[in-house]
Amino acid sequence: MKTKAMAAIAAEETVLGTETGIAPGKTKRRRAHRVSALASYIQATPLAVILGLFLLLPILTIGMVSFWDYDSVRIYPDFVTFNYTETLGSWVTWKTYLNTLKFTAIVWFLTMVIGFWVAYFLAFHIRSATMQMILFLVCTVPFLTSNIIRMISWVPFLGRNGLINSSLIELGIVPKPLEFLLFSEFAVVLAMVHLYTLFMVTPIFNTLMRIDRSLIEAARDAGASGFQVLTNVIIPLAKPGIAIGSIFVVTLVMGDFITARFMSGGQSASVGLMMANQISLLQYPAAAANAVILLIVVLLIVAAILRVVDIRKEL
Amino acid sequence: MHADKRSREFYILAIFFGLFVLFLYGPLTTIFILSFQGPSGGLTFPMNGVSVHWFANLFEQQAVGDFGGSFRRSMILGLMTTTITVIVSLLAGLAFRRKFKGSTFLFYLAISSLVVPSILISLGIGLFFQVLGIRPAWWSSGLGAHLTWTLPFGVLIMFAVFNRFSPAYEEAARDLGATPWQTFRFVVLPMIAPSLIGVGLFGFTLSYDEFARTLMTAGTFNTLPLEIYGMTTNVTTPVLYALGTVTTVFSFLIILLALTAIIIVGRRRARIG
Numbered sequence: 001m002k003t004k005a006m007a008a009i010a011a012e013e014t015v016l017g018t019e020t021g022i023a024p025g026k027t028k029r030r031r032a033h034r035v036s037a038l039a040s041y042i043q044a045t046p047l048a049v050i051l052g053l054f055l056l057l058p059i060l061t062i063g064m065v066s067f068w069d070y071d072s073v074r075i076y077p078d079f080v081t082f083n084y085t086e087t088l089g090s091w092v093t094w095k096t097y098l099n100t101l102k103f104t105a106i107v108w109f110l111t112m113v114i115g116f117w118v119a120y121f122l123a124f125h126i127r128s129a130t131m132q133m134i135l136f137l138v139c140t141v142p143f144l145t146s147n148i149i150r151m152i153s154w155v156p157f158l159g160r161n162g163l164i165n166s167s168l169i170e171l172g173i174v175p176k177p178l179e180f181l182l183f184s185e186f187a188v189v190l191a192m193v194h195l196y197t198l199f200m201v202t203p204i205f206n207t208l209m210r211i212d213r214s215l216i217e218a219a220r221d222a223g224a225s226g227f228q229v230l231t232n233v234i235i236p237l238a239k240p241g242i243a244i245g246s247i248f249v250v251t252l253v254m255g256d257f258i259t260a261r262f263m264s265g266g267q268s269a270s271v272g273l274m275m276a277n278q279i280s281l282l283q284y285p286a287a288a289a290n291a292v293i294l295l296i297v298v299l300l301i302v303a304a305i306l307r308v309v310d311i312r313k314e315l
Numbered sequence: 316m317h318a319d320k321r322s323r324e325f326y327i328l329a330i331f332f333g334l335f336v337l338f339l340y341g342p343l344t345t346i347f348i349l350s351f352q353g354p355s356g357g358l359t360f361p362m363n364g365v366s367v368h369w370f371a372n373l374f375e376q377q378a379v380g381d382f383g384g385s386f387r388r389s390m391i392l393g394l395m396t397t398t399i400t401v402i403v404s405l406l407a408g409l410a411f412r413r414k415f416k417g418s419t420f421l422f423y424l425a426i427s428s429l430v431v432p433s434i435l436i437s438l439g440i441g442l443f444f445q446v447l448g449i450r451p452a453w454w455s456s457g458l459g460a461h462l463t464w465t466l467p468f469g470v471l472i473m474f475a476v477f478n479r480f481s482p483a484y485e486e487a488a489r490d491l492g493a494t495p496w497q498t499f500r501f502v503v504l505p506m507i508a509p510s511l512i513g514v515g516l517f518g519f520t521l522s523y524d525e526f527a528r529t530l531m532t533a534g535t536f537n538t539l540p541l542e543i544y545g546m547t548t549n550v551t552t553p554v555l556y557a558l559g560t561v562t563t564v565f566s567f568l569i570i571l572l573a574l575t576a577i578i579i580v581g582r583r584r585a586r587i588g
Binding site: 041050064150154252256272 | 325328329331332335336338339340342345349358359360399402404406407409410411413415417418421424425427429430431432433434435436438439440442443445446459460462463466470517520521523524526527530540543544547555556558559563569570574
């Protein structure tokens with residue numbers, strides 16, 4: 001329905017465009033317009049084909065397979081609903097979802113606070129554009145290196161005989177190594193914040209850079225304190241960036257399984273991990289049903305974020 | 316008055332920023348140092364001497380599985396992904412300059428490619444190939460999975476570039492009698508070249524490090540991140556850190572190369588322009 005309506009609007013706009021195009025009464029222009037419209041289709045085709053083949057059809061396949069039957073060897077075309085009833089009827093699923101949502105909330109909050117202040121510092125306290133660019137790159141570069149290596153790199157810090165434990169013991173703060181540092185939920189949150197904060201920094205930095213500085217001057221002239229400028233001017237204007245960053249972080253954490261598996265040493269549960277386990281047991285239809293539920297939950301959260309903040313201006 | 320206000324807030328935030336950078340780079344620096352651990356050293360400090368023993372170890376087949384092969388596959392896959400990402404993003408960017416039927420849908424499809432969790436894409440493509448009866452391989456299903464991750468970034472960058480691109484330059488070229496191809500080749504392309512290098516950099520590094528989307532789509536042979544992940548479960552020597560150091564240094568070199576290219580292109584343009 002909605003796509004149809006959109007297509008209708010788009011079609012109407014094309015018609016209007018053509019009509020304004022022929023205002024001087026030249027058919028040549030009309031043809032040029034038609035040729036350029038054709039060019040747009042040709043130029044957009046590769047993207048449409050790739051996304052159709054590797055995004056749209058695979059997701060439809062997941063939807064289809066979630067109704068299939070399976071045994072320990074293979075999967076069978078069928079129309080059964082027990083993949084859903086089993087998943088939704090088990091309290092393990094609900095507990096896992098709650099646990100995943102808890103991780104999402106904690107990581108979202110931490111990355112937002114850290115990301116906002118880092119972006120704020122870069123946007124408002126660094127005066128020279130070159131320095132701004134350099135510091136921004138310093139923040140971006142780790143994002144372009146391997147996630148797994150970045151996770152591994154916490155081992156010498158957090159391990160039983162790691163840097164933190166050995167310094168704490170040496171300083172006499174704790175008598176024996178703290179066990180909760182590595183392979184715990186704490187480690188999972190720490191690694192996720194480490195991996196994903198950049199997804200907050202970039203969009204927030206982008207919106208902060210676009211704020212008209214005269215607005216801040218005006219607020220100051222009108223007698224606003226620094227705190228009031230922040231809460232009444234800067235944060236409301238930064239909302240679209242915060243929303244985009246939030247969408248990134250929420251979807252990354254909701255679908256994560258590798259961080260949860262590696263950093264918790266298998267002790268913590270997450271939806272992604274549950275799916276990965278079902279996949280490794282070749283229970284594809286069960287994993288597919290889980291995937292459909294996960295997708296719905298993620299899309300609901302994204303829709304909720306978009307309801308609160310209008311990000312269209314940012315695109 | 317302003318400078319006065321700046322000093323306190325500035326220093327607090329500067330310290331915060333410094334801690335953030337330390338948080339980002341501290342762990343990486345640690346494994347860099349530990350990868351030079353002596354032959355009898357372990358996974359944590361103290362250092363038992365300094366050596367390149369673990370780097371040598373890395374290139375022995377038995378020690379770490381198929382490092383050379385997986386590195387080669389990741390390289391080729393990265394280059395394939397980069398090439399396709401740059402070309403397809405550029406074409407899509409050009410297409411989105413005009414409104415066409417379905418443009419909104421296609422744009423949202425590209426965005427949703429970022430929002431859909433990676434494990435779903437991995438499972439979906441894996442099942443899709445299985446249902447069709449095609450054997451997944453890193454250069455077919457794996458490539459497709461990587462493109463669902465790199466293309467949205469490329470399209471968004473090109474979208475932003477063309478949003479700020481003034482059509483006046485093209486009009487001027489046309490008025491001077493340039494054909495559409497000449498306008499594109501000699502006016503548009505040189506102006507957006509730095510952004511295209513940026514898209515290529517994103518394409519390569521995202522593909523080279525991609526794990527979750529490759530998991531079910533790589534087929535029989537592992538890419539480098541899959542190989543590293545396999546190692547984490549059974550390798551308990553600093554050879555793991557040596558591998559981390561090598562791949563990270565390689566990523567840094569790629570970033571440096573791309574930045575240098577962007578600066579050179581920018582300088583050349585400044586000289587001509």
